[in-house]
Amino acid sequence: MSEIERYEDHAPARPGDPGLTAEDIARRLAEIHALQGDDEAAHGEEDRLHRDVLAAIAAGAPDAPLLAAAALRTETLGFARWCA
Known part of the structure; x- marks a missing residue:
């Protein structure tokens, strides 16, 4: 793919x-x-949530700012975030 394509073209609602x-x-x-x-499980679910929110925004979610702000609330949760 030489150009970035709209996400909704690949995953229509x-x-x-x-x-x-x-x-x-x-x-x-x-x-x-x-x-x-369980730091590892919590971090994995946080990553999945952030990917899902980005996919929704890329697909044209009309309430993108609200979705992004809600997902960023994971930053208030107390678990270690580390990568191997």
């Missing part, structure tokens, strides 16, 4: 699919919060 919502992110934040005792 299904008709009637509301996409990722702030409520979905809040639920996933609670799940990550529950994993704080």
